[in-house]
Amino acid sequence: MRRGIRFSIDVGKARIGIARSDPDGLLAIPLETVKRDLESGSHLTRIAELAAEYEVLELIVGHPLNMRGESTPSTEDAVSVAQDLAAIVGAPVRLLDERLTTVSAARQFRAAGKQASRSREVIDQAAAVVLLQDALDRERQHGTPAGTELSTP
Template identity: 75%
Template sequence: MRRVVRFGIDVGKARIGVARSDPDGLLATPLETVTRDTEGTGHVDRIAQLVAEYSAGELYVGYPLNLRGESTPSTEDAVRVAREIATGTGLPVRLIDERLTTVSAARQFQAAGRSASRSRSVIDQAAAVILLQQALDQERASGKPAGREIEVDDEDKLD
């Protein structure tokens, strides 16, 4: 397993959940929920600040396909944000299948007796933890980084 801090990023329409790993890639933990800046790059700027603060070396962005594995408008939005983050941080960004991570996170909160509607920002972080932990576990099992690295100037559909 490569020794590097990794971030997991769950892109939503209003918020972006961010999680980080330890340098050994053993455990993903929640970090922050960043408000999505639909008019500018405030969310990218904040993620770049977090990357610098925690010396992250690789980023995983959730790739939200539908249950049939097809692209949706959310998929295209996540890819667009992933490209912005790659450009803004200068780091490798890998897309990782994140079907049902937010649903899983919300269910965990409901099972713990917490209101999902009042815990949205924490759920976004929990979804980022789930997708990052999935990436860490895949890399540990295969010996190779999980997902697909996004090319900043790659305009093809990544389905």
């Protein structure tokens, strides 16, 4: 297992959930929810600031394919954010299939007796945690980073 902090990014239309790992890559931890600003791109700036602050090894962006594994408008949006991040963050950016991560996070909230509609920002972070923990577990199991690395422009 490579040593270093990883971020996962759960891209939504209104918000982006961010989780980080510990330096040993054992545990995913919620970090922050960033509001999207399509006009100024301030969400990208904030993620880049956080990535620099934590000196991330890599960013893992959720790749929201539909249940048949096909691309959707959400897929294109997430890929666009991932490409933008790859251009401004000094670390590799990887795409990882995220089917059901938000659903899984919302279920965990309901199981804990919390209302998902009142916890949207926390659910965005929780979805990023689910995504990152999956990536960490896959890397530990297979010995190679999970997902597909984007090439930088």
